Amino acid sequence: MPQIAANFAQVRQRIEDARKRFNRSDSVELLAVSKTKPVSLIEQAWQCGQRHFGENYLQEALEKIEQLKDKGIHWHFIGSIQSNKTGLLAQHFDWVHCVDRAKIAHRLNDARGGERSPLNICLQVNISGETSKAGVSLDELPQLANEVARYPNLALRGLMTIPASSDDFSTQQRPFAQVADALKTLQQQLPEQPLDTLSMGMSNDLEAAIAQGATFVRVGTALFGTRAPIERTP
Numbered sequence: 001m002p003q004i005a006a007n008f009a010q011v012r013q014r015i016e017d018a019r020k021r022f023n024r025s026d027s028v029e030l031l032a033v034s035k036t037k038p039v040s041l042i043e044q045a046w047q048c049g050q051r052h053f054g055e056n057y058l059q060e061a062l063e064k065i066e067q068l069k070d071k072g073i074h075w076h077f078i079g080s081i082q083s084n085k086t087g088l089l090a091q092h093f094d095w096v097h098c099v100d101r102a103k104i105a106h107r108l109n110d111a112r113g114g115e116r117s118p119l120n121i122c123l124q125v126n127i128s129g130e131t132s133k134a135g136v137s138l139d140e141l142p143q144l145a146n147e148v149a150r151y152p153n154l155a156l157r158g159l160m161t162i163p164a165s166s167d168d169f170s171t172q173q174r175p176f177a178q179v180a181d182a183l184k185t186l187q188q189q190l191p192e193q194p195l196d197t198l199s200m201g202m203s204n205d206l207e208a209a210i211a212q213g214a215t216f217v218r219v220g221t222a223l224f225g226t227r228a229p230i231e232r233t234p
């Protein structure tokens, strides 16, 4: 079996094992994070049946999207968002996982246009102790969610988080549990929104995320190998 196929088989098995172990009867989707990786590897992944891909760097992503436009791929933006790039995001992506301020949501809504299906949005939550400074705090989350819910060209799908990395399973689970609780609260607060998504878990902590209700795990390294350090601005 080629390496990529073996990696996909292994990661899918990890997801399946975790679903069984934690009694998950709903689905857990694999989002393949292909940042810095060439189109040829994405094509190999596509041959393995993969259809959801995540990218962090807009210019790189736009080139890949153009080259792979006939393949029926669902493109997810998971990088940090510059407000002057919201037009390109709204035009070329199906999902944006890392919305953390109202201004960005407003601009994405304007740029999406009503003739297309609403852009799927996850709000990025920053649980204290995270390494990344991006994300809205749990305190400010309800207000941001209310704002996003008003925009007709956005579908508020759920929450995304990137916790500080840890090798300890119970430490890994704690922030995921907090984000899952926050989603339950939002579901009650905004019953008309399609809030069905928890985007959490990466190569090293996908089992802990699945234990706490992840519906998308975002996996890069375990599928495509390690990445070279990046020398560019996102």
Ligand SMILES: *Cc1c(COP(=O)(O)O)cnc(C)c1O
Residues within 6 Å of the ligand: 033, 035, 056, 078, 079, 162, 202, 203, 204, 218, 219, 220, 221, 222
């Ligand atoms: C790079 C990245 C991933 C994938 O991380 P791995 O550890 O390589 O699996 C997931 N989510 C986000 C937001 C990323 O930037």
